[in-house]
Amino acid sequence: MIVTYSIISLSLTGLYLLVLLYLIKGWSNLKRPKLDVVDFKTKVTVLIAARNEEEKIALTINDILAQDFPKHLMEVIIVDDHSTDRTAEIIRSYASQGIKLLQLNEDKPLNSYKKKAIAEAINQSTGELMVATDADCRMGPQWLSSIVNYYETRNPVMISSPVTYFEEKSLFENLQTLEFGYLVAMGASFIGNNKASTCNGANFAYRKDVFYEVGGFKGIDELASGDDELLLQKVAEKYADKIAFLKLPEAIVYTHAKPNLKEFLSQRRRWASKSTKYKDKKIVALAVGIWLFNVLILVNVILSFFDVRFFYLFLLQYGLKFIFEAIFLLPVTAFFKRKSLIWLLFLLSPIHIVYFVYVGLIGNTKKYVWKGRTVR
Numbered sequence: 421m422i423v424t425y426s427i428i429s430l431s432l433t434g435l436y437l438l439v440l441l442y443l444i445k446g447w448s449n450l451k452r453p454k455l456d457v458v459d460f461k462t463k464v465t466v467l468i469a470a471r472n473e474e475e476k477i478a479l480t481i482n483d484i485l486a487q488d489f490p491k492h493l494m495e496v497i498i499v500d501d502h503s504t505d506r507t508a509e510i511i512r513s514y515a516s517q518g519i520k521l522l523q524l525n526e527d528k529p530l531n532s533y534k535k536k537a538i539a540e541a542i543n544q545s546t547g548e549l550m551v552a553t554d555a556d557c558r559m560g561p562q563w564l565s566s567i568v569n570y571y572e573t574r575n576p577v578m579i580s581s582p583v584t585y586f587e588e589k590s591l592f593e594n595l596q597t598l599e600f601g602y603l604v605a606m607g608a609s610f611i612g613n614n615k616a617s618t619c620n621g622a623n624f625a626y627r628k629d630v631f632y633e634v635g636g637f638k639g640i641d642e643l644a645s646g647d648d649e650l651l652l653q654k655v656a657e658k659y660a661d662k663i664a665f666l667k668l669p670e671a672i673v674y675t676h677a678k679p680n681l682k683e684f685l686s687q688r689r690r691w692a693s694k695s696t697k698y699k700d701k702k703i704v705a706l707a708v709g710i711w712l713f714n715v716l717i718l719v720n721v722i723l724s725f726f727d728v729r730f731f732y733l734f735l736l737q738y739g740l741k742f743i744f745e746a747i748f749l750l751p752v753t754a755f756f757k758r759k760s761l762i763w764l765l766f767l768l769s770p771i772h773i774v775y776f777v778y779v780g781l782i783g784n785t786k787k788y789v790w791k792g793r794t795v796r
Contacts, residue, residue: 426733429720432713433737439710440744446609447751450667455562457569463493464568465547465628469537470555471501474510477555481514489564495547497522498555499537507555520544535637535647542631551625552647553673558586562670567625570671576664578626578655580611580619584756585677595768596677596684598749598761605752607649611665616656617703619665621648623673630655646694653698667755688779711780714773717741742769 466484470477477498484496499522500508511521522540524533542550549571551564567579583604585597607618631651640650656663678684698704717737724731746765753759 422727422729429716429733429737432709432716433740435706435709436713437740437744439706440748442613443606443609444744444748446612447605447748449612450608450665452667453570453574455566455569455668455670457572460490460493460565460568460572462549462568462572463495463547464489464549464551464564465495465497465541465545466564467538467541467545467550467552468496468498468555469501469534469541470498470503470507470511471533472503472505472507473555474503474506477507478510480553480555480557481511481519483557483559483561484564485514485517485519486561487559487564488561489568491518494518494564495545496520497541497545499524499541501533501537532637532641532643532645532647534645535641538647539636542628542636545628548628549625550628550631552621553624554622554675556675557583557622558674560670560672563673566668566670567666570664570666570668571625574664575662577630577659577662578616578652579624579664579666580607580616580652581623581625581666581668581671581673582608582756583620583622583673583675584758586674588677589679591764592681592684593677593679594761595764595771597758598753598764598768599772600677601752601756601758601761602745602749605748608665608667611663614661616652616660616663617698618649619652622675623671624648624652626651626655630659634658643694645690650694650698669755669757672756685779688775689782692779692782711776713737714776714780717773718777738769745769 468480473480481496481498487494496518497520498511500511501524508521508523511519515521522537522544524537524540526536538552549568551567553559567581570576570579583600585593585600588594588597603618604620607620610617611619634651634654634657637647637651640646640654643650652663678687717734720730720734720737724734742765746762749762749765750759753762
């Protein structure tokens with residue numbers, strides 16, 4: 421019995437290590453592009469869906485207005501999603517600087533207000549390239565020009581760009597930054613292997629005509645989230661080789677980690693809820709396999725109290741997991757100029773096992789609260 425169990429455990433360990441090797445290869449495949457366009461031609465629409473963001477939205481707007489991209493080629497549309505604070509008032513105060521405010525006004529309740537907001541903004545946009553970000557993000561002055569530069573020189577139909585956390589105030593937030601870097605790099609690595617599957621909507625660009633060509637959010641609008649990777653997967657069905665990741669420091673968007681465990685788990689539950697809607701069921705099966713790998717690590721810890729052989733099995737699994745994750749994360753943290761965070765892997769790795777199993781269990785079984793609403 422223990423032999424069969426050990427074979428299963430080691431097989432799942434092998435699966436996870438193969439995934440990490442695949443990610444290492446994909447990240448390595450992504451090369452830093454040269455920025456050589458000086459005469460831009462593409463009209464761009466920056467899209468933001470905002471709900472109760474009065475504390476940070478002015479900073480985001482100011483960063484967008486400070487872009488070195490030609491102003492006559494840039495349109496900014498911000499959709500206020502039924503905010504109950506001063507968000508709309510703040511957005512409206514920038515009208516003289518070209519910031520356009522839309523306000524949602526539905527007759528019936530929706531489960532995906534954010535997708536509705538983005539779709540409305542796209543309907544009223546005049547740009548060729550849609551560039552989506554969030555209302556609590558910060559970016560450097562070359563953010564937009566680097567994205568459009570890549571678009572005009574490489575001609576992709578969709579561009580996923582890097583996102584990271586910054587201004588951390590605690591060990592908990594630094595741990596999130598390392599874990600989030602893993603997730604962002606994982607999506608980048610899949611794209612680097614020409615197998616686009618995940619991305620982050622805080623830094624996401626796509627052609628307007630392609631959005632309509634794939635039917636927009638139709639078929640994925642029953643989920644509150646998924647305006648990013650579920651849309652990416654729809655586009656990947658038709659343009660698998662035309663989706664890019666912009667591995668460029670100038671293109672990084674910065675946002676903040678969650679300040680407490682409750683908000684963190686709510687966010688991760690929301691992200692996990694999208695997995696059952698993935699178009700590529702091989703990705704779903706792979707995720708299940710990795711989840712089972714983490715489950716068996718925990719099971720082996722428990723069984724170690726009864727039989728020392730399970731302890732040795734645990735040490736082998738965990739040791740290989742840690743080494744391969746460190747190899748993957750070293751160049752990732754270097755890219756984000758946060759190499760010092762790699763030492764937190766000693767703490768993050770065991771915590772991540774428990775968290776991953778927990779989120780996998782609740783991600784598709786419970787409703788969650790997002791922006792003051794209970795959604796699914």
